[in-house]
Amino acid sequence: MSWDQVPGHGLGGHLKTADGHLSYGAEAQPRMGFFTDTSVCIGCKACEVACKEWNLVPEDGFTWTGNSFDNTGELSASTWRHVAFIERSVRDGDGIDQWLMSSDVCKHCTHAACLDVCPTGAIFRTEFGTVVIQDEVCNGCGYCIPACPFGVISRRERDQGVEHGLAAHDGGAHKCTLCYDRLQDGMEPACAKACPTDSIQFGPLDELVATARERCEHLVESGVESARLYGDDPDDGIGGFGAFFLLLDDPEVYGLPPDPVVTTRNLGQIWGAAAAAAGLVGATIVGAIALAR
Amino acid sequence: MTEARSYYGQPILKEPVWKPEIAWYFFTGGLSGAASGLAAAARLSGNDLLARRALLVAAGASAVNPLLLIKDLGRPERFLNMLRVFKVTSPMSVGSWLVAGHGATTGLAATLDVLGLCPRLRTTAGVASGLLGLGMSTYTGALVADTSIPVWHDARRELPFAFGSGAAATAGAAAAIATPARAARPARALALAGAVAEVAALKAMERRLGALVGEPYHQGASGRYAKLAKGLTLAGGALLAVGGRKRPGAILGGSLLLASGAFERWAIFKAGSASARDPKYTVVPQRARIEARASR
Ligand code: SF4
Ligand code: SF4
Numbered sequence: 001m002s003w004d005q006v007p008g009h010g011l012g013g014h015l016k017t018a019d020g021h022l023s024y025g026a027e028a029q030p031r032m033g034f035f036t037d038t039s040v041c042i043g044c045k046a047c048e049v050a051c052k053e054w055n056l057v058p059e060d061g062f063t064w065t066g067n068s069f070d071n072t073g074e075l076s077a078s079t080w081r082h083v084a085f086i087e088r089s090v091r092d093g094d095g096i097d098q099w100l101m102s103s104d105v106c107k108h109c110t111h112a113a114c115l116d117v118c119p120t121g122a123i124f125r126t127e128f129g130t131v132v133i134q135d136e137v138c139n140g141c142g143y144c145i146p147a148c149p150f151g152v153i154s155r156r157e158r159d160q161g162v163e164h165g166l167a168a169h170d171g172g173a174h175k176c177t178l179c180y181d182r183l184q185d186g187m188e189p190a191c192a193k194a195c196p197t198d199s200i201q202f203g204p205l206d207e208l209v210a211t212a213r214e215r216c217e218h219l220v221e222s223g224v225e226s227a228r229l230y231g232d233d234p235d236d237g238i239g240g241f242g243a244f245f246l247l248l249d250d251p252e253v254y255g256l257p258p259d260p261v262v263t264t265r266n267l268g269q270i271w272g273a274a275a276a277a278a279g280l281v282g283a284t285i286v287g288a289i290a291l292a293r
Numbered sequence: 294m295t296e297a298r299s300y301y302g303q304p305i306l307k308e309p310v311w312k313p314e315i316a317w318y319f320f321t322g323g324l325s326g327a328a329s330g331l332a333a334a335a336r337l338s339g340n341d342l343l344a345r346r347a348l349l350v351a352a353g354a355s356a357v358n359p360l361l362l363i364k365d366l367g368r369p370e371r372f373l374n375m376l377r378v379f380k381v382t383s384p385m386s387v388g389s390w391l392v393a394g395h396g397a398t399t400g401l402a403a404t405l406d407v408l409g410l411c412p413r414l415r416t417t418a419g420v421a422s423g424l425l426g427l428g429m430s431t432y433t434g435a436l437v438a439d440t441s442i443p444v445w446h447d448a449r450r451e452l453p454f455a456f457g458s459g460a461a462a463t464a465g466a467a468a469a470i471a472t473p474a475r476a477a478r479p480a481r482a483l484a485l486a487g488a489v490a491e492v493a494a495l496k497a498m499e500r501r502l503g504a505l506v507g508e509p510y511h512q513g514a515s516g517r518y519a520k521l522a523k524g525l526t527l528a529g530g531a532l533l534a535v536g537g538r539k540r541p542g543a544i545l546g547g548s549l550l551l552a553s554g555a556f557e558r559w560a561i562f563k564a565g566s567a568s569a570r571d572p573k574y575t576v577v578p579q580r581a582r583i584e585a586r587a588s589r
Contacts, residue, residue, distance in 0.1 A: 065301075067300075067301045070301075073303070074303060074304075076307075084300060086300070113440075113441060116380075116382035116383065116439075117382065117383045117384075117385065117439055117440070118380075118383060119375050119378070119380065119383045119385040119386035119388075119389055120371075120374040120375060120377060120378065120386075121377055121378040121380070122374070137374055137377070138367075138368070138371075138374075139366050139367070139368045139369075139371035139372060139374040139375065140366045140367020140368040140369075140371070141365070141366050141367070141375070141385060142309065142310040142311055142365070142366075142367065143383065143385045143436075143440075145307045145308075145309060145310055146306060146307060146308070146309045146440040146441060146442050146445075146565070146569060147439065147440045147441060148306075148307065148441060149306070149441040150305070150306075151304060151305050151306040151307040151569075152307075153307065154307055154310065155310050155367050156367075157310075157367070158367065170367075170368065171366075171367030171368040172367055172368060173367070250298060252297065252298045252299055252300070252305070252572065252576045252580075253298050253299075253300065254300055255299065255300030255303055255305055255572075256305070257305050257575050257576070257579055258576060258579045258580055258583060259579035259580070259582050259583050260441075260579070263439050263440055263441055263446060264382050264439065266446070266449055267381075267382060267439065269449055269450055270384070270435045270438045270439055270449045270453075271381070271435060272450075273431075273434070273435070273438075273449060273450045273451070273452070273453040273454065274384075274428075274431045274432055274434060274435040274453040275431075276453075276454075277430075277431040277434065277453035277454040277456070277457035277458075278427040278428055278430060278431045278453075278457060279427075280454065280457060280458075280490070281327055281330065281427050281430050281431065281457045281458070281460065281461050282330060282427045284458075284461050284483060284486050284487065284490065285327070285330045285331050285334045285461070285483060286334055287482075287486070288331075288334075288465070288479045288480075288482035288483040288486060289331075289334045289335060289338045289340070289479045290338075291482065292478040292479045292481070292482035293338070293340075293478065293479070
């Protein structure tokens, strides 16, 4: 199945032929994405820095978390690439003999919960099939924040300190745009450009998935049995990720959910229950009036 | 069940950034919605006194409701952006339209009623506000259910019933307080039926969530609020049932039920935060799902 034609299963912003980025008609571009191959990440954080520079993302606190070399902690409104560090001792003897590093990012979901629940229409699907928040529309309602199955989005609170950078501390929700402005000019996103090991690869999703599958097979054959792809399956709970990963352990070890499902997959049950409950409230009111005169 | 693995025990999901106002927003929205339903039904049955008082309760609550919502926005000056689109996938979008329509019809009906003008238009507006009010009483359950927070999303079939019955209980209680006892019998009946239904809906929710995902309702702030709410429901319900025909009984019993409704909204709100904070609530059920698929 082509990545451009993952069928939608609901209403709203799901990427599908009738309603997704292909509704751009002649302006639609091939679906673009990221393949983050964590097996070659060296933890240099060039991606974090390049992203901040290009997108004028304000500082997110100059602190150390104490968790290895992680100093940004998690993805947030002001951290659009987050490099996770996991130190481990897997063989006998003391000392660290395995170091997992991974640059996390918004998944640009095929079925994006954030886009579906946004009440202002601030979040939209671009002609590249990516998911972007429009600063000038977002009213900071915060609904997208707990909706995202990956905890990618947060809000820049207004009292966060000194103003600097575009849209800093504006009370709005922010996340990775997959460098929408660069894409429109035919450039690759800043993080992919800066990554010295090609751990972050950018390109048409179809091609990236093919490359990634080959790479994963190669790793497994050469003895790295723990290598696995995360987010390359269009049949998963969010219809596949626009930004997917090669991991060397279970997703939860990297702070990723092992089996994410878009919230709106269950929209029928949700509205069904709300309608039935509203009917019950109505019936109770009528019953109370009729029986208790 | 093996221990859930995680990244330094950090959350996977983001906690809602909503401030305490949102719990009150759930409370006033539900109260206002069910009260306008009661007002409309009372009007059609000829109980004009109850209709008037319930309508005023509904109008009062529906006036503060949008203010609470606006206060919660990161960019309050952009409240109207809520009404640029209508999206069924977003219960907050549907809810904004409900709040707008309900507020307008309730305000109109209440104003006409107080001024004694255009009784036909007043009744029509009142019935419209009553019908929209039914939606108001349950959509907030859909709103929290349409998130990735396990304790909310996994209770998606029960939450609207919990919110709706809680709305009925608090609306009945408020109307019973505001209305002279002789005309308030239907309000007391609604309060009691709502309280019983709420207890049942919360039980069903607990059963659905199970020990692990439902844990926040038995721990910490949400656990305390949930327990308090349950106790207040029982006390308030009993008082209203036994002594509700007299003013003092109606006022005291009704107040306890109102407090119970507020605490229950708080319990649900706080449970959501706790559920987002601990990655095990996300990882363990998802792992179980993967294993179930593998063994199929
Ligand atoms: S990962 Fe989260 S923020 Fe990114 S597109 Fe998916 S739902 Fe939206
Ligand atoms: S915070 Fe902004 S982007 Fe997020 S759901 Fe609300 S309006 Fe949409």
